[in-house]
Amino acid sequence: MPIIIKRNTGWLGVASKIQIKLNGQRIGSVMEKKHIEVEIPKGKANLEVTRFGSNSNKIAVKDGDVIEITSTIFYRTIIPLIIPIxxxxxLIPNLTYKLIIFAIFFALIVISQFFFKIFNLKVVTNKTSQHP
Known part of the structure; x- marks a missing residue:
């Protein structure tokens, strides 16, 4: 029985695919509000997702699991702050200071995606344990 992986990450990154890795091997990708069914070897495996170097937590999955991909609070908070910051x-009058501060800010945003989890995986249900 396959697992079902549903993406519900919201409007952030809506135009890009999230890569799905099963036991460290890339097995596919999924777009926002879509899902993918994946057969897993030996009835259980380790699952994680990545996108442009950012990643998720790793979870153990088994046959029949339904997994939801969501964005983390960190990601939902930091990315919308880019526009007001x-x-x-x-508004800084000196062009040199403006460029330096913007470069530092941009570098911090990019680097943070490698150190913080951007996506969260969780098992929302197991189809084999549901009763009719």
Whole structure:
């Protein structure tokens, strides 16, 4: 019995695919509000997702699991802050300072995606344990 992986990450990153890894091997990808069914070897496996270097927690899955991919609170908080912080940086009168501060801010955003989990995986149900 396959597992079902549903993506529900919201509007952030809606135009890009999330790569799915099963036991460390890339097995496919999924777009926002879509799902993918995956057969897993030996009835259980380890699952994680990645996108542009960012990643998720790793979870153990078994036959019949339904897994939901969501974005983390960190990601939902930090990414929307880019626009107002960029606006505030644009108010700095000195162009050199403006460019330096913007470069540091941008670098921190990019680097943070490698150190913090951007996606969260959780088992929402197991189809084999449901009763009719």
């Amino acid at each position: 960029s606006f505030l940086i644009s």
